[in-house]
Amino acid sequence: MANTVLITGCSSGFGRATALEFARQGWNVIATMRTPAPDSMLASQPGVFVTRLDVQDPASIAQAIADGITQFGSIDVIINNAGFAVNTIFEAVPPEKVQEMFEVNVFGAMAVIRAILPHFRHTRSGIVINVSSGAGVFGLPMASLYNATKFALEGFSEGISYELAAIGVVVKLVEPGAAPDTGFPSRSGAESASVTAPAVYQPFVSDAQHMFQAFRNGASSDAIAQVAQGIYRAATDGSDRLRYVLSDDIKPMIVARRETGEExxxxxxxxxxxxxQASPNTAS
Structure with a gap:
C-alpha cells in the first residue's frame, strides 16, 4: 500500500511542487488549499486528492484529515507549508496583520499538528515536516514579523520533537531560501504594498527592496523543484534528523549564524x- 502525505498550501509554489513530487514518487497525496480550483492541475494527477483546508479554520482541518483517511486509509506524513508575510517596516504593519501572520504561520501549523496527533498516536508512527525558512534562522530587515513567526515555528518544532518521539512520531524542519515565482512573493508583495512606511524610512526601504530583488533574481531557475525534492528526501530518509537546509543561497548566512561567534x-x-540613514530634514 502506498504511503500518504497531507500538504497544506498547495495552490502554488513549494506546496504544489511538493505535491507533484510525492505523486511522481508513487505516494497518495492529500493536496489542500484554502480555495480549491475545480480545474486544478493537481486534481488530474493519479493518486492526488484535492480538498479544502484553511489553517485558520479548525473545522476545515478536521474535515480534510477525515476525508483524507477515508480516501486512502491512513496518513503517514503531514507537511505544514501554508504561510505568508507582510515584508515592510514593522512600525507600518497594522496589528491585525501581525495577528494574521501568526495565525497562519504558527498557530495554523499547530492546529494541523494537534488535529493529526490522535491518528499518529493510534498508529504509533508519523512524520511532521514544518516548512520554515532561512528567516527562521537569521534576522532580516523588512521581515521582522516573518522572522518572528518562523523563529517561533523553529522553537516549537524542536520542543515537540522530543515529546513526539515518545509515541514514534518524527518532527522535521526544512529551511528553504529564495525562489522565483513561488506565488509566495506575489501575495507577500501585495500585502506589503497595502501598507505605507513613514517617509523617514524610505531610503532604507528602497535599499532593502533592491537587495531582496537581487536575491530573488539570483535564485536557481529550478529552486522550487529542488526544494520539493529536498522535502521528499526529508520525509523518506528514515532518520530522525531535525533540520534540513534546502537552498544554497542561504548557506553562508546559516553558517555565520550557527558556526561563528555572535560578533x-x-x-x-x-x-x-x-x-x-535618512537626512535630518526628511519628513517623518
Missing part, C-alpha cells in the same frame, strides 16, 4: 545589509 555573525550580516 562575527552580526558583522557579517551588517556587511550584507548596509543602510543609508
Amino acid at each position: 562575527a555573525y552580526i558583522a557579517f550580516m551588517r556587511s550584507i545589509f548596509p543602510y543609508r
